Amino acid sequence: MDEKVLRLLESKVESWRIRVKDAEERKTYDEVFDHRTLLTLQKLISNSTIETIDYPISTGKEGNVFRASSVKGPRAVKIYRTSSFRRISKYIEGDPRFPRISGNRRRLMYIWASKEFRNLNRMATHGVRVPKPYRCLENVLVMSYLGSTRGAAPELRNVEVDDPDRLFELFLQDAQRIHQAKLVHGDLSEYNILIWRRLPYIIDVGQAVPFKHPHAEEWFERDMQNMARYFTKIGVEVSPEDLARRVRGG
């Protein structure tokens, strides 16, 4: 039975792989679906966390996101490539929640995936609109899928905002709640906010760090700069300092 699941997965991956023309992207597929990762997916299928991996949604810097199905509805599955560990080490070093990580790349990616899982949980507990985290196993994170059968929810940068003031208030709520969770997102921008059913959702929280992190303050200010720039561009004039003050004050 498990052997059959594995074969099915492998043939599906192969069908995506041969469809991509770009050599770089094909390499990405080889990296993301290494043997260990296929076994991890097989486990998630055997324990019914998911039923099938349906299709790729995105190829990012450190991970790939796929739409998956489960008996309870659609899911998003983010798979961290074990080859992309270099980009992330600076975020883990200095985080008091993750002391003494050894040099093992695979282990580092497991820690990274579990860090995103924990950050999602902590944000969700504080009422931040984030995808609901379901399960994290090794380098694979399973969360709720934002989108319809027609496709995944668009990133904010690709959305024409009809009511910028309303969006600003909704964003401010989320930013204040992240602050109440004593976390700094660390990569906040119109790329890492999805718009689903007219509401903003914060995503990509793997690099989020607690206030205690030595770079927390610097990354908070960078987040505020990015978002103030974005909102000013769509007509809600706000300075980074003003935004930071309102986020802290909430």
Ligand SMILES: Nc1ncnc2c1ncn2[C@@H]1O[C@H](COP(=O)(O)OP(=O)(O)OP(=O)(O)O)[C@@H](O)[C@H]1O
């Ligand atoms: N829960 C979700 N539901 C639907 N789509 C999602 C979900 N999570 C992520 N995506 C899609 O996948 C893309 C990449 O996700 P994310 O930013 O978390 O990964 P990443 O590997 O860090 O990517 P990047 O390096 O491009 O920032 C998102 O921009 C979005 O389009």
Ligand SMILES: [Mg+2]
């Ligand atoms: Mg992203």
